Structures are given as structure tokens and as C-alpha cells.
Amino acid sequence: MTDKSTRKYSQRYCPSWENDQCFKGWLQSVPGDASKARCKVGGNSFQVHMKSVIGHSLSKKHVDNTKSSTSKSQRSIKDAMRPIERDPVKIAELRIAVYIGEHASALSVDHLGELLPKLDMKSRTLQDFRMHHTKCARLQKYVIAPSFAVKLRNEIGDNFFSLVVDESTNEANISCLALCIRFYSTSKKSVVDTFYRLLPIENATADTLYQTVKRCLAEDGLDVKKMIGLGTDGASSMIGRTHSLSTLLRVDNPELTLFRCVCHSLNLAASKASECLPIIVDFVVRETHNWFSTSSKRTNEYQAIYRVLENSVPKKVPGLAGTRWLARLEAVSIIIDQWEALKLHFDPSASKERCYTAKTLSDAYRDDQNKLYLLFVRKTLKEIVLIRFSSHKLQMSQK
Incomplete structure (x- = not known):
């Protein structure tokens, strides 16, 4: 591989060249050209000849570059990966991340991360606190969630x-x-x-x-x-x-x-039984909510009528869930309690707004038979909901 002079030269200045100790950390090949090598420290390229390689390793420029690159203080991989057990800043960040995951949106931590350091200028923990929504999400996903999962798994053990x-x-x-x-x-x-x-x-x-x-x-x-x-x-x-x-x-x-699920079964039973009622009952409950939900003017006009009658502010009629029939109990109860005020509101609205929905609702509120249907629905739904809460209370007592 090399002649006698090169071997004597290399043994004199770099005795360990045959074990590749002189070349580790800085010598690398040049892609596409097998006749050249490259210095990783200085970026120089030279011919692949032992005398050239050893000569470059002993040059002043290479020695200075090597010293400057190794003089930078770097933590070892063991120190970098060593877990920090009692760092108060890390503990505070984890606790805030748990709180955000339980009670708030991740975006709110952007403002919170800037606010906490200003609360106490003498607290080193608060001054070193750094967290925004990206870090918070990473802590929740890669630190807190796996930790909770392991804890839950260990707590379950071999139990049923x-x-x-x-x-x-x-x-x-x-x-x-x-x-x-x-x-x-x-x-x-x-x-x-x-x-x-x-x-x-x-x-x-x-x-x-x-x-x-x-x-x-x-x-x-x-x-x-x-x-x-x-x-x-x-x-x-x-x-x-x-x-x-x-x-x-x-x-x-x-x-x-x-x-x-008892709640699903009761809801399906109530939904199936509701098909026996006239369709106007479902129309009144659904469209009364829709009438006020899209117009503040209508809401203000109705509130003025209700204040004259009851001297208070009326409750809003909640929207209906298409797959949750039991949730209609609150809407039905509010409509029955405010029946007279709603009748007075829709009578002039039917002619003033020239709206088919308003006319249909006005006719429905003038028909007392519809109120009887709603009274029946309210009584029946109350009994069903009571059964649901009783079964839930029984399950909680059996824990």
C-alpha cells in the first residue's frame, strides 16, 4: 500500500496510522471519486495517498481546526439523556400541561406561558418557565399520556x-x-x-x-x-x-x-313511541327554537311581551337533537310554561312577516289540543328520565 519512506515517515509522526487512530473523526471519502479523500474538519480535498493524508493531519491549519472543534463544550449522550427527577421548572411545566389537558384549550397556554413569569420576578421557577401550545401538546402526547397509560396498566394488573x-x-x-x-x-x-x-x-x-x-x-x-x-x-x-x-x-x-346502555334503550323506546303523536307536536318544538335562534329582533320583541305578562326574562327554547329524544323534555317544559306569551307573539308575526312558518306556529298555539299533547309528552318524558336517573344512581351505589 505504501513504500518504505512513507512507512518510516508515518511511523515517526503518526505511529498509530495502521490502526486508523489518526484518521478517526475527520477523514472521509469523496462520493463519486475514489482517488480523493476529504477532511471533515477543514473541508479540504486531496489525493488518496498515505503521505498526503498524514501530511495533512500534521499541518498547522488542520491541527488548529481540530483544536477549535474539540474545544467546544458538549454534554455527553449519557448526560443529555439522564432523567431530571426534581427539576422544579420541569415539574411546573408538566403540571400546567396536565391542567390544560383537563380544563382548557391548548391555545390558551400561549398567553399563560407569557403571564406566569411576570407574576413573581423573584421566583426562579417562574422566570425559567417556557411553554406554548406546541410544547404543551408534545408533553401531553409523549410524556404525560404514556406515563398515565403505564400507571393505569400497572394498577389493573391481573384483575378482572x-x-x-x-x-x-x-x-x-x-x-x-x-x-x-x-x-x-x-x-x-x-x-x-x-x-x-x-x-x-x-x-x-x-x-x-x-x-x-x-x-x-x-x-x-x-x-x-x-x-x-x-x-x-x-x-x-x-x-x-x-x-x-x-x-x-x-x-x-x-x-x-x-x-x-339504559339511556340508549329508553331513548329508542321514546323515539318509537313518539311516532304515534301528531307531527305538529314535533314541528312546534323544533320550529319555535329555530324562529328565535336566527333573529335578535324577534327575540327582543318576544322578551318585551313576556316582561309585560310575567315581569321577568323568558328562558330560551333549546335546540333538539335528532338522535336524543329524551333531550326534548327541557324544550317541551319551557314551551308549556310560556304558552300564552308565545301565542301572543306569533299572532301578529303571522301577518306582519308573511311567513308560512309563523302562520303555522300561530295556528298551532291557538289550538289547545296541541298543548294537551305537549302536557302528555312532558309527563311521560319525566317518568322515563326518572327511570334513567334511578338506574344510574343504582349503578353508582354498587361501586
Whole structure:
């Protein structure tokens, strides 16, 4: 590889060249040209000849560049990765991130991060506090959430547990599977109900739900045979008799008990029973809210009428949820309590605004038979809601 003179030269000035000790950290190849080498420290290129390489390593320019690059103080990888256990600033940042995740939006931490250092100029913890929404989100996702997940998994241990499963679509139009878990906590010596996981899914078919739940339990080391209860709504993909999440899980665990949501069942029963009522009843409740929700002028006119009659401010009629029939109880109750004031409001509105909706509502409020229907609906919904709260109270007392 080299002649005698080069070997003597190299052994004299760089005795360890044969073990590549002289070249580590600065010598690298030039891509596309095997006849040249490059100095990483200075950026110089030269011919791949031992005498040229060793000569460059002993040059004053190379020695100065090497000293300047190594004189910079750098922490070792061990020091950089060493966990900071009791740093008050880190503890404060984590606590604020937990608070934001529990009670507020991540964007609000931008203002909070600038406000806290100004509260106490003598506090070193507050002066060193630095956090905006990006850092807050990263702490929640990569530090707090994994820590809570490990803590929850250790707390569950090998105990029996039950799952509450529900599928929904978020604001980004992504289907998600929400899981809540119930288990007996040895440390707290009580039954604990808590949020478990929120998993994205491609679709809400029975096979997809089953595979998602199985994979989630396997990742956390939970045995499906330890699951004693499954709570779901009334969807066919959840509780269907032939092919659903419950039937697939029962293949793995025949002792699994299925609990249908009482609120969903009562809501479905009320929705089905409401089909026997005249359609004008649903029209009155829905359109009364819509009439005032889009116009402040109408709201002010109605409030003036109500003040004359009752000497107070009227309650707003809430909107209706298409899939939650029990939520109509509040709207029905408000309409019945303000029936006379609403009748006086819609009588002149029907002719003044020349609106078909206003005319229909005016005719509906003049018909006392519609009020009787609403009184029946209010009484029936109160009894159903009372059953729902009683069942919920019974579940809470059994913990």
C-alpha cells in the first residue's frame, strides 16, 4: 500500500496510522471519486495517498481546526439523556400541561406561558418557565399520556375488568372507538371507572371493532378472558345476534356478560313511541327554537311581551337533537310554561312577516289540543328520565 519512506515517515509522526487512530473523526471519502479523500474538519480535498493524508493531519491549519472543534463544550449522550427527577421548572411545566389537558384549550397556554413569569420576578421557577401550545401538546402526547397509560396498566394488573365501548366520528370526520374501563383498584380499595383508550378505526363493522379491541388489549397485556362485562349501545355491529362485537368476543370468552346502555334503550323506546303523536307536536318544538335562534329582533320583541305578562326574562327554547329524544323534555317544559306569551307573539308575526312558518306556529298555539299533547309528552318524558336517573344512581351505589 505504501513504500518504505512513507512507512518510516508515518511511523515517526503518526505511529498509530495502521490502526486508523489518526484518521478517526475527520477523514472521509469523496462520493463519486475514489482517488480523493476529504477532511471533515477543514473541508479540504486531496489525493488518496498515505503521505498526503498524514501530511495533512500534521499541518498547522488542520491541527488548529481540530483544536477549535474539540474545544467546544458538549454534554455527553449519557448526560443529555439522564432523567431530571426534581427539576422544579420541569415539574411546573408538566403540571400546567396536565391542567390544560383537563380544563382548557391548548391555545390558551400561549398567553399563560407569557403571564406566569411576570407574576413573581423573584421566583426562579417562574422566570425559567417556557411553554406554548406546541410544547404543551408534545408533553401531553409523549410524556404525560404514556406515563398515565403505564400507571393505569400497572394498577389493573391481573384483575378482572369490564369495558364500555362506543363508536363515534370526531370533528375531523375520523371514526374513533372510545373505550372506558371498570376494575377493582387494590391501591384505592374501590371500583374505578376511568377512560382507557381512544382508537382510530377505518369503519364500524363488527370485524374491525373486534380486531381493534383485541389488539388494544394485547398491547397492554390484558387477557380477554379476564373481561367479565361489555357495555355498548344498541348498534347492530355491537350487539347483533349473529355477527357483532359481542358475539366475536364471546367466542374467546364464553362467560362474557353483555350490558346494553339504559339511556340508549329508553331513548329508542321514546323515539318509537313518539311516532304515534301528531307531527305538529314535533314541528312546534323544533320550529319555535329555530324562529328565535336566527333573529335578535324577534327575540327582543318576544322578551318585551313576556316582561309585560310575567315581569321577568323568558328562558330560551333549546335546540333538539335528532338522535336524543329524551333531550326534548327541557324544550317541551319551557314551551308549556310560556304558552300564552308565545301565542301572543306569533299572532301578529303571522301577518306582519308573511311567513308560512309563523302562520303555522300561530295556528298551532291557538289550538289547545296541541298543548294537551305537549302536557302528555312532558309527563311521560319525566317518568322515563326518572327511570334513567334511578338506574344510574343504582349503578353508582354498587361501586
